[in-house]
Amino acid sequence: MEKIFAYLNESQTEAVKQIDGPILILAGAGSGKTKTITSRVAYLIANGIPASSILTLTFTNKAASEMRQRALSLLDEQLTYPPLLCTFHKFGLLFLKFYMSKLDRSNNFVIIDTDDKKRIIKSFDIDLPVPLIASEISRFKNNLINPDDAISAAQMQNYKKIANIYKKYQDYLIQNNLVDFDDLLALPYEILQKDEELCKEISNKYQYILVDEYQDTNDLQFKLLEKLASQHNNLCVVGDDDQSIYGWRGANIKNILEFDQVFENTKVIKLTKNYRSTNAILKAANDLIEHNRNRLGKELQGTKEEGKGVEVIHHDDENNEARYIAESIKKMIDSGVDPKDIAVLYRINALSRSIEEGLNKAAIPYKMVGGLKFYERAEIKDVIAYLRVIANTHDDFSLKRIINKPKRGLGKATIDKILYLGHQHNCSMYDVFNNHAQPLQEQISKKAFGTITQFFADILAIKESLEESTYDLIDNLEETFAIKNSYALLPDGMDRVLNIDEFYGLYRDFIIQNPNTTLEAFLNDITLQSDQDQIDDRSISIMSIHASKGLEFDYLYVIGLEEGFFPLIGDGCDIEEERRLGYVAITRAKKELTLSSTSSRYYKGKRAQLGKSRFLAECGLSKGSLKLDRSTSFKKGTLVKHKIFGVGRVLEVSKVKREYKLKINFGGTARDILASFVEKI
DNA sequence: TAGAAGCAGATTTTT
DNA sequence: TCTGCTTCTA
Numbered sequence: 001m002e003k004i005f006a007y008l009n010e011s012q013t014e015a016v017k018q019i020d021g022p023i024l025i026l027a028g029a030g031s032g033k034t035k036t037i038t039s040r041v042a043y044l045i046a047n048g049i050p051a052s053s054i055l056t057l058t059f060t061n062k063a064a065s066e067m068r069q070r071a072l073s074l075l076d077e078q079l080t081y082p083p084l085l086c087t088f089h090k091f092g093l094l095f096l097k098f099y100m101s102k103l104d105r106s107n108n109f110v111i112i113d114t115d116d117k118k119r120i121i122k123s124f125d126i127d128l129p130v131p132l133i134a135s136e137i138s139r140f141k142n143n144l145i146n147p148d149d150a151i152s153a154a155q156m157q158n159y160k161k162i163a164n165i166y167k168k169y170q171d172y173l174i175q176n177n178l179v180d181f182d183d184l185l186a187l188p189y190e191i192l193q194k195d196e197e198l199c200k201e202i203s204n205k206y207q208y209i210l211v212d213e214y215q216d217t218n219d220l221q222f223k224l225l226e227k228l229a230s231q232h233n234n235l236c237v238v239g240d241d242d243q244s245i246y247g248w249r250g251a252n253i254k255n256i257l258e259f260d261q262v263f264e265n266t267k268v269i270k271l272t273k274n275y276r277s278t279n280a281i282l283k284a285a286n287d288l289i290e291h292n293r294n295r296l297g298k299e300l301q302g303t304k305e306e307g308k309g310v311e312v313i314h315h316d317d318e319n320n321e322a323r324y325i326a327e328s329i330k331k332m333i334d335s336g337v338d339p340k341d342i343a344v345l346y347r348i349n350a351l352s353r354s355i356e357e358g359l360n361k362a363a364i365p366y367k368m369v370g371g372l373k374f375y376e377r378a379e380i381k382d383v384i385a386y387l388r389v390i391a392n393t394h395d396d397f398s399l400k401r402i403i404n405k406p407k408r409g410l411g412k413a414t415i416d417k418i419l420y421l422g423h424q425h426n427c428s429m430y431d432v433f434n435n436h437a438q439p440l441q442e443q444i445s446k447k448a449f450g451t452i453t454q455f456f457a458d459i460l461a462i463k464e465s466l467e468e469s470t471y472d473l474i475d476n477l478e479e480t481f482a483i484k485n486s487y488a489l490l491p492d493g494m495d496r497v498l499n500i501d502e503f504y505g506l507y508r509d510f511i512i513q514n515p516n517t518t519l520e521a522f523l524n525d526i527t528l529q530s531d532q533d534q535i536d537d538r539s540i541s542i543m544s545i546h547a548s549k550g551l552e553f554d555y556l557y558v559i560g561l562e563e564g565f566f567p568l569i570g571d572g573c574d575i576e577e578e579r580r581l582g583y584v585a586i587t588r589a590k591k592e593l594t595l596s597s598t599s600s601r602y603y604k605g606k607r608a609q610l611g612k613s614r615f616l617a618e619c620g621l622s623k624g625s626l627k628l629d630r631s632t633s634f635k636k637g638t639l640v641k642h643k644i645f646g647v648g649r650v651l652e653v654s655k656v657k658r659e660y661k662l663k664i665n666f667g668g669t670a671r672d673i674l675a676s677f678v679e680k681i
Numbered sequence: 682t683a684g685a686a687g688c689a690g691a692t693t694t695t696t
Numbered sequence: 697t698c699t700g701c702t703t704c705t706a
Contacts, residue, residue, distance in 0.1 A: 059696080407683085568693080572692085
């Protein structure tokens with residue numbers, strides 16, 4: 001027990017010791033949130049509460065495994081049954097494995113990811129944008145609207161179309177026993193809603209429920225939690241309303257703002273002591289977030305020294321910005337700073353390019369967090385598709401992906417004919433080959449039929465070998481289809497081969513760790529898995545602000561502080577959420593923070609003229625510490641271009657506060673313009 | 682069937 | 697400007 005409280009402050013201790021009833025822990029950035037949750041789990045167990053009655057839900061696998069490790073390390077005894085600590089989706093998966101039959105569906109379903117979902121929608125041959133439909137279907141499911149209700153509720157033409165596609169999509173999933181990410185939450189809810197007895201039973205099983213990053217929950221997750229806690233209301237949620245940055249993805253900030261109104265007698269505990277950043281950095285963060293109205297309100301209190309002031313830099317364009325930042329990073333590394341303590345953040349991924357170039361030129365190794373995910377890489381998806389077809393020869397969706405990969409002469413024409421026959425007989429492509437070989441042979445070339453025959457024979461041979469050994473699957477697969485070889489010949493082939501090898505390694509590890517497992521179990525496991533970020537020790541990190549959530553760096557640069565880029569302005573943009581993003585960005589910094597803006601950026605094929613972000617002023621930083629841009633050297637006679645006034649010639653250069661003021665002759669009219677508003681030509 | 686050329690569209694992203 | 701997708705042509 002001593003171990004648990006050894007490093008907790010007063011409010012953290014209070015949060016840990018509060019056992020019963022609804023609890024809202026408002027944990028500011030860097031206030032020891034993870035420590036508090038994990039200590040609470042350990043405390044419950046140390047007080048005799050069975051580990052099996054504690055359920056902790058997170059959003060990412062990474063957070064789940066980190067918490068599991070930390071919670072267990074606080075306990076003296078080894079537990080035979082560790083508490084269930086997993087993502088919402090993993091919980092849904094486990095639940096459905098037990099109770100899918102309540103929906104008259106079998107529990108050997110396959111989970112599909114977003115990409116799979118889009119491919120299915122696309123195969124319906126529609127004239128609306130696929131991403132739009134995908135997100136609308138998501139919205140329907142998260143609002144628990146079934147396809148028939150969606151159709152009858154649809155008013156506008158396009159919505160009728162979308163609702164009909166939704167129905168078709170859902171039928172397809174049920175027919176092929178597929179489950180998408182939304183289903184992993186929606187179906188368990190549906191079951192709990194229908195079966196009151198089961199709901200009671202489950203709620204009684206999990207007497208203590210903890211939720212991490214509660215500000216990111218959506219309506220469905222909230223409803224699911226309500227069901228799970230219905231028998232006891234022992235629901236402890238931890239989050240920070242000021243760090244809610246996933247509204248665009250359906251997260252409802254009201255869940256956290258109104259938690260204490262929905263759950264009676266909620267105990268609210270605020271963790272506001274920040275153990276991460278210097279006071280100068282915290283002041284900027286506090287000043288910025290204070291401009292939001294929609295918040296519960298709390299101010300971070302520092303525990304560190306004042307620190308160096310937040311540096312604000314300005315350049316004329318992104319190349320000079322990148323050069324300056326790369327140079328100063330280089331200096332830091334040369335003076336002994338560990339590269340892994342340095343990071344550059346941006347609001348949109350498109351801004352990474354100039355920074356990458358700058359770092360490359362300065363020969364600074366960097367790692368881009370986010371970007372293309374391991375499991376989203378084409379070569380990995382191909383291998384997974386092979387495994388899926390082996391697991392289930394009727395998986396048309398995966399079969400289509402690999403039937404001609406590597407190229408074996410089965411083009412679109414042949415595949416379309418098989419699909420057409422499948423449609424006619426209402427069966428899978430494999431069934432067309434197996435049960436309707438005659439009409440198929442009549443319609444496609446002899447050569448193509450021979451190729452298909454060989455292909456399925458190979459697949460079935462591998463499938464059979466699975467009964468002997470799951471471990472040898474990879475060797476059999478490579479021996480038969482030589483997938484790696486087909487990639488090795490491509491321009492960036494070696495990287496792809498390495499990725500495939502890494503994936504094969506993951507498979508073998510899984511089999512070794514779960515000797516009695518099945519291929520299906522492996523496939524479902526990896527669909528729920530995202531990348532465990534391995535931040536390389538010798539590289540600095542660059543990433544979007546969203547990707548930086550939960551991380552911290554000694555030396556941090558945030559670029560693109562311009563109106564239109566950050567805050568991003570456009571439909572679907574919410575200025576308060578943008579501000580929270582700014583807050584998240586700033587609070588990632590521990591020792592030194594640099595905020596950077598430019599006068600113009602190349603974006604979507606055009607050079608855009610930009611004004612400084614309002615956030616700089618809101619942090620109290622746009623005046624005062626502004627540095628002059630050394631790379632901008634306007635002289636008398638320089639030709640410049642202005643967004644409105646067009647091309648002109650500089651007549652005079654003077655300084656106003658920290659900016660250059662130019663007198664420019666625009667076609668006979670002299671005007672005073674600040675240097676950051678014109679571009680040299 | 683497969684590579685070449687032409688065209689629209691381009692925040693943030695975990696599961 | 698760059699990418700990914702569709703259409704065109706050998």
